[in-house]
Each structure stands twice: as structure tokens, then as C-alpha cells.
Amino acid sequence: MAPQKNHYNASIYKEPGPKLSTETPFESMMERFRFAADVLELDEGMFQYLSSPVKQIIVSIPIIMDDGRIEVFEGYRVIHDNVLGPSKGGIRYAPDVNLDEVKALASWMTWKCAVVNVPFGGAKGGVRCDPNKLSKTELERITRRYTANMLDIFGPDKDIPAPDMNTNEQIMAWVMDTYSMNAQRTETAVVTGKPIILGGSQGRKEATGRGVVTVTLAGLNKLGMMPNNVTVAVQGFGNVGSVSANLMYEQGAKIIAISDVTGGYYNENGIDIPEAIRYSKENNNLLKDFPGAELISNNELLELECDVLIPAAKEDQINRSNAGNIQAKIISEGANGPVTANADAVLEEKGIMVIPDILANAGGVTVSYFEWVQDRQGYFWTEERVNRRLNRMMRNAFDNVYGVSEEFRITLRQAAYVYAIDKVATTLEMRGIYA
Known part of the structure; x- marks a missing residue:
């Protein structure tokens, strides 16, 4: 289904401040965003709203290492958008994680969820560390302290993390347990990509x-x-x-x-x-x-x-x-x-x-959505059902994007951004901006 143009005043707009290098992940995303915004004739105000993260959180993560030293790591969580629903996005552990990268990935999650018609906004998180140089107990301490610092951010109806680079189902289990212990109830839906025994979904890894x-x-x-x-x-x-x-x-x-x-x-x-x-x-x-x-x-x-x-x-x-x-x-x-x-x-x-x-690569967040739904209803699907529903949603998303590309005679990438941004912008217009 082709997008419907929003009723904003068409204008030439520029993002304030110096132009970043087009080689950075965030600027690559913004170049594509600008093109789609032009096709949709978004005015400058809507452009600024949709290109600005809702929240950017930086936290210190002090832990006691196995040898007794105190070491402080830096953690990030960026919520780019929550117009369509609670924000969703992975947590990555890597020595080169930085705020710019996390911002770009959070933005991508917003558009990714919109493209496959999953009712989530976009978020991303990370901890600057080298997991290859950390023991399992040190990783657990980092994860639990990071989660404790994010207790006001995370939540099954607010922001739902998942695995990403160098994180896995064990780390998600620690996130879930830390959140649940502080909430004083078991809250499986606070995180996806968990072990199946803790409420994970069949077919999630693949x-x-x-x-x-x-x-x-x-x-x-x-x-x-x-x-x-x-x-x-x-x-x-x-x-x-x-x-x-x-x-x-x-x-x-x-x-x-x-x-x-x-x-x-x-x-x-x-x-x-x-x-x-x-x-x-x-x-x-x-x-x-x-x-x-x-x-x-x-x-x-x-x-x-x-x-x-x-x-x-x-x-x-x-x-x-x-x-x-x-x-x-x-x-x-x-x-x-x-x-x-x-x-x-x-x-x-x-x-x-x-x-x-x-x-x-939106299959991961699609089955994460399935996992969240299953956790919320307390009823779990077979792997065959998960795969069948995933294939249907991904094929429908491809057909939608392909239809937009043909209508506007643009590339699939351009069409994906047009489709996604139109969905979020139209939803925002209908909801209005709270003041």
C-alpha cells in the first residue's frame, strides 16, 4: 500500500548545526531520512521531531573486577521514538560503542519496526567494554548494574531490550532477573531474546x-x-x-x-x-x-x-x-x-x-514482538507457527515497500524509508503533540 502524503507545508529544510561526515552511521541514516522527508513533503518541524531522539541516557557502571579492582564502564541507552508503542532495541557490548553509533541504531529500529508493521518504537543500548577480556562473573556484574541504572527506562510497556552484538540469551536472562527482583515480581516481557525456559520464543535465534x-x-x-x-x-x-x-x-x-x-x-x-x-x-x-x-x-x-x-x-x-x-x-x-x-x-x-x-534484517525484531506477545498472554507457539507468521509478515513488508518503489520510481531503500516515515508521521499527526 502506497503512503498517503501528510498535510504539511512543503518547504526546503536544513538540519541546524554543522553537517556531519556522510561516512558516519548516523549521518548515513540522516541522508536517507532527508530524502524520504522530501518525498513526503514534511515541514521542518515534523522533520526535527522525527529526527530527534526522545531520550539519550549515559550511565557509569562501576563494578568490582575478579582481582578486586574497581573499574568503571560507560553505558548508553537511546530511545529514538515511542509513537507506535513501547521502544524496542538491542544492547551491544563492544570496546568501540559510542553515542553516535547507538543513536543511529536506535533510529534504524524506529523505521525497521514501522516497515514490518510491528507496534514498537526504536531504541538501542550499549556498554563500552571488551567482553572477550571479561570473565562470566564480570559480565554479569556489568549487566546487572547497567540494568539497575536503567530501571526507570526499561519496562514491558516502556522500553524492551534484546540481544545484539556480543550479547546473548544469558545476558538477557540477567537483565530480566535484575528488573524482576527490583519490581518484586517475575516480569518476562521486559526483555526478548531470553532462553526458552524463561519465556523465550521458538525460532528467535534464526x-x-x-x-x-x-x-x-x-x-x-x-x-x-x-x-x-x-x-x-x-x-x-x-x-x-x-x-x-x-x-x-x-x-x-x-x-x-x-x-x-x-x-x-x-x-x-x-x-x-x-x-x-x-x-x-x-x-x-x-x-x-x-x-x-x-x-x-x-x-x-x-x-x-x-x-x-x-x-x-x-x-x-x-x-x-x-x-x-x-x-x-x-x-x-x-x-x-x-x-x-x-x-x-x-x-x-x-x-x-x-x-x-x-x-x-527485521526478522529479529518481528520474532521479538512475537516473544513479547507470547509472554504477555502466557501462551507459547510452536516453531512452525512462529516461522510461518514471520515469513508472512516479511513477505508482506517486502511487497509494501516494492509497491512504494514502483509508485514513486525510487529504490527499495528510499521506498522503505518513505513507507516507514509516513507511518510514524501519520500516527504522530493523529495523536498530536502533547504540550
Whole structure:
């Protein structure tokens, strides 16, 4: 369904203050936001409202390390928007986490939820730490203190965290328990991505990768291509990358390259993905020295001749310097922000269909929504039902975005932002601004 234009005064608007580098994640998001706002003819006031986070929280996290030292970490939570419902977004642990990155990711969550018609706003959180250098008990202390600092922010009807980079279901269990102990009741719906025994959902771990494949198959169908006759390269072999690769493999696609932090692995005759997954699990979740392919660099993987490229690693992997060398027919963004804004025009000129992150990797938040619903009603679904509903919602979202792209003759990325921003702006207009 195409968006309906909001009845605002069309104007030329500029964000106040100095223009940031278009290579930063936040500015890449803002470049796309500006385009969609122009298509929708948002006035400057609405533009400012939708581009400004509702809350930005920075907290100190002092903990006692295993050796008795006191160390202070820094934690973040950004709530970008809560117009459609309680805010939703992951928590990541990494040494390079910063407020700018968290702001961008929170914004993406707002549009991602709107694209798949999930009644959540967008949020994101993070703690600046290196989890590889921390013991399990130190991670637990950090998580519980971070959660305690966020007790006024988190809540099943306010802000619902989930796993992200370097966090997992155990960390979500600690978040849930800390919140529940302070609330003096067990509150499973305060967090998603939990262990199943604590109210987690079947199919949650595979949801993001499954969503990537659902929209990739939809894109192939639009191009008249059959999945059993295409070649695929997947950058990143974590949860999203490995699931995407395996599901495409099950569809009959030839997976010619995969990669992780140890490098890229290429085999023109196709890689046995179940074997690669087994090998990785037996080698500390690394593909190092994988015998089923030859070693190439991650950059070389991106530039391989293939039908489908799934970047499922980190942000800004395809940028102005290498966009002209991309040879795929479809890029399906498993990661958040793998393509910078200044690479979009190059890819468009090359005729590459880019299925954007706010659509392609929205399977995770969709099944997080399913988990929240199941927790609220105290009744849990089978994995088959979860997958069936996920596939339906992702396919409907693709069709909606594709319809907008055809109506306005714009790219899928532009159409996804137009669709999402129109939904949030229209909702805000109907609700009004409380004063």
C-alpha cells in the first residue's frame, strides 16, 4: 500500500548545526531520512521531531573486577521514538560503542519496526567494554548494574531490550532477573531474546537470518530468478550470516563464499554450508583454516561476481571506495548499515537491487514482538507457527515497500524509508503533540 502524503507545508529544510561526515552511521541514516522527508513533503518541524531522539541516557557502571579492582564502564541507552508503542532495541557490548553509533541504531529500529508493521518504537543500548577480556562473573556484574541504572527506562510497556552484538540469551536472562527482583515480581516481557525456559520464543535465534532469506527470495522472484540457479556470497558467519547461508543452501543456491574475522573463504563450485557450520562450532566459532575453500580477503568477497551478496558483518562495508566494484545483482543487508549513504547512488546506477537493512534484517525484531506477545498472554507457539507468521509478515513488508518503489520510481531503500516515515508521521499527526 502506497503512503498517503501528510498535510504539511512543503518547504526546503536544513538540519541546524554543522553537517556531519556522510561516512558516519548516523549521518548515513540522516541522508536517507532527508530524502524520504522530501518525498513526503514534511515541514521542518515534523522533520526535527522525527529526527530527534526522545531520550539519550549515559550511565557509569562501576563494578568490582575478579582481582578486586574497581573499574568503571560507560553505558548508553537511546530511545529514538515511542509513537507506535513501547521502544524496542538491542544492547551491544563492544570496546568501540559510542553515542553516535547507538543513536543511529536506535533510529534504524524506529523505521525497521514501522516497515514490518510491528507496534514498537526504536531504541538501542550499549556498554563500552571488551567482553572477550571479561570473565562470566564480570559480565554479569556489568549487566546487572547497567540494568539497575536503567530501571526507570526499561519496562514491558516502556522500553524492551534484546540481544545484539556480543550479547546473548544469558545476558538477557540477567537483565530480566535484575528488573524482576527490583519490581518484586517475575516480569518476562521486559526483555526478548531470553532462553526458552524463561519465556523465550521458538525460532528467535534464526529469525533475522530467516527474514533475510525471505526477502531475498522475494527479490529474486521480482527479477525472474530461481533460487536453485543463483550464486551467493555471505560476509559474516555469525548467527545472521550462517543462518542466511544455510537457508539459501537449502533452497538449492550455490554458496560460493563465506567469511568471518579470520578472512573470506571462496569455492567457485560451492561450499558445503552444513559442514562449514560444523567446522566453525568445533573451532571456537571460527572458520580459520576451513578446508572446503580457498582463503580470500573480506574485501575480495564483497567484489566477487555473484547473484546475491549478503553483507551480515558490520557497518560501512560497502562505501564510496568499493561500491563501483560490486558485481552482485541483489544486495540483501543482513547487517545494520553495511552500505554507506554515499555508495547508494553508485549501486543504483549499476542497477543493483539493494534490499535495505530496515527491511531485510527485521526478522529479529518481528520474532521479538512475537516473544513479547507470547509472554504477555502466557501462551507459547510452536516453531512452525512462529516461522510461518514471520515469513508472512516479511513477505508482506517486502511487497509494501516494492509497491512504494514502483509508485514513486525510487529504490527499495528510499521506498522503505518513505513507507516507514509516513507511518510514524501519520500516527504522530493523529495523536498530536502533547504540550
